[in-house]
Every structure is written in C-alpha cells, then in structure tokens.
Amino acid sequence: MGANTYLTERERNILESARIGIAGAGGLGSNVAMHLVRAGVKRLVIADFDTVGESNLNRQFFFRDQLGRKKVEALAENLLRIEPALELDMRDVRLDPGNAGWTFSDCSAIVEALDSADAKSMFLGAVLPSGTPVVAASGLAGWGRSLAIGQRRVGKNLIMVGDMSSDIRNGLAPVSPRVGIAAAMQANAVVALLLGVEI
Amino acid sequence: MTIRYQGEETRTDAATVAAFLAEKGVGANAVVEYAGEVYGPGADLAALSLEENGVLNVYGIVSGG
Numbered sequence: 089m090g091a092n093t094y095l096t097e098r099e100r101n102i103l104e105s106a107r108i109g110i111a112g113a114g115g116l117g118s119n120v121a122m123h124l125v126r127a128g129v130k131r132l133v134i135a136d137f138d139t140v141g142e143s144n145l146n147r148q149f150f151f152r153d154q155l156g157r158k159k160v161e162a163l164a165e166n167l168l169r170i171e172p173a174l175e176l177d178m179r180d181v182r183l184d185p186g187n188a189g190w191t192f193s194d195c196s197a198i199v200e201a202l203d204s205a206d207a208k209s210m211f212l213g214a215v216l217p218s219g220t221p222v223v224a225a226s227g228l229a230g231w232g233r234s235l236a237i238g239q240r241r242v243g244k245n246l247i248m249v250g251d252m253s254s255d256i257r258n259g260l261a262p263v264s265p266r267v268g269i270a271a272a273m274q275a276n277a278v279v280a281l282l283l284g285v286e287i
Numbered sequence: 288m289t290i291r292y293q294g295e296e297t298r299t300d301a302a303t304v305a306a307f308l309a310e311k312g313v314g315a316n317a318v319v320e321y322a323g324e325v326y327g328p329g330a331d332l333a334a335l336s337l338e339e340n341g342v343l344n345v346y347g348i349v350s351g352g
Contacts, residue, residue: 146341209329246318
C-alpha cells in the first residue's frame with residue numbers, strides 16, 4: 089500500500105508509477121525527495137557528488153551521525169526509513185552539460201535543486217530542450233518574506249519556484265524555513281503535475 | 288518598436304532579443320520567454336528577432352539551494 093494511506097487508488101497508482109529526477113541532494117533536493125516520498129512517489133533518480141558537511145545540517149535532510157557520508161548514500165538511507173519499498177537510483181556524480189540530459193532521460197518530471205546560479209543555468213540549458221517538465225528554484229535565501237516565494241509556469245514545461253532575487257551571494261544565508269518552503273513548493277508542483285491538477 | 292517586457296510596455300530600437308537583453312544588462316543566468324517559447328540559459332538569442340508588441344519575460348537565476 090505504501091506510506092500514504094490518504095490517496096485514492098488512482099492517485100496512488102499515478103504517484104507510484106512516476107519516475108522523478110532530482111538534480112542535487114542539498115537543501116532543496118533532500119527535502120524535495122522527503123516530501124515526494126511522504127506524498128507517495130516511489131521511484132526517484134537523485135544525482136549529487138557531495139558529502140554531508142556540518143554547514144548542511146541547518147536545512148538539509150541529514151543527521152549529525154551522517155557527517156562525511158556521501159549525500160546520495162545518506163539520503164537513500166533516510167528515505168528508506170520513511171518508506172522501505174522505494175526504487176531509488178542514486179547517482180554519485182557531478183552533473184555537467186554532457187551527462188545532465190541522459191541522467192534523467194526516462195523521468196516523468198525533473199526537479200532542479202542545485203545551489204550555484206551557474207550550475208542551475210547549466211542544468212536548465214541542458215534539460216529544457218528535452219521537453220520533460222522541469223521544476224526549478226531561484227531566490228530562496230534569507231529570512232521572512234514567506235509569501236514572496238511564489239511559483240510561475242514558464243511556457244509549457246517549466247515551473248519556477250522562488251522570489252527570483254534572494255541570492256546567497258548577496259550575504260543572505262540559506263536557512264531551513266525559506267529553503268524548506270521552496271522545496272515543499274517544488275514537491276507540491278511535481279505532485280500537481282503528476283495528478284493533473286492546478287500547480 | 289514597442290514590446291511588452293516584464294509586463295510593461297517598453298520602447299526599444301533593438302532588433303533582436305539578445306540585443307535587447309544586453310541593453311537591459313541581463314546576464315547569462317536567466318531563462319527567457321519570448322512569444323510563448325522558452326529559452327534556457329545559454330540559448331543563442333542573437334537570431335531571434337524582436338517583433339512589434341512581442342511579449343518578453345526574463346526569469347533571473349540566483350544562487351541558493
């Protein structure tokens with residue numbers, strides 16, 4: 089049956105059969121994955137090259153006893169604690185223009201959850217031409233202004249979440265509440281896309 | 288000509304989307320939506336002509352995640 093007993097059979101079938109790609113397992117990606125698994129998604133492709141560091145614990149879905157571990161390994165462990173019957177394809181890889189497209193080539197939707205603007209741009213430039221729906225994030229650093237974090241559909245296949253301006257390079261810290269809002273909105277957009285309801 | 292840029296009517300002499308965005312100081316980290324089409328960062332916009340009453344929106348990509 090899966091973790092989410094609130095779903096109808098139709099909803100459960102849709103969410104369980106979807107394969108969702110997540111680029112990055114940091115503040116956005118780890119929390120998007122957690123939300124999607126709790127929502128009923130069972131098949132995930134998650135790519136990240138990094139390890140869990142002390143500075144990640146302020147917002148990312150990891151724990152102190154996982155410091156130093158590869159993020160893809162630690163995240164898989166945490167997700168399986170929520171729902172043991174997952175089909176996880178965890179890729180320990182740094183995404184680049186040469187591998188970004190095929191890493192997520194068989195996904196129903198892709199979540200852009202990278203950190204630097206250059207990496208986000210590289211990734212969107214690589215995957216948008218595929219036509220697969222993409223949910224990206226831009227502008228989520230700092231405190232307050234919860235309602236400034238919005239979502240908008242850009243064209244047919246891109247949904248952008250964030251305030252489009254709050255940049256960690258301007259001295260704003262990436263902290264759990266605002267990063268968490270953006271991650272939850274990304275996950276919610278994915279579920280809405282899958283179920284065919286308003287994002 | 289006049290186009291609608293970020294929801295506002297804007298006068299420009301730029302002939303292409305790339306030239307207009309250069310005038311506005313829009314950098315490479317942006318998604319561009321013009322005439323209903325979406326162009327990812329790095330897309331070649333030099334050959335994309337601006338048309339009278341064209342609708343152009345730019346979504347800046349900033350760091351954080």
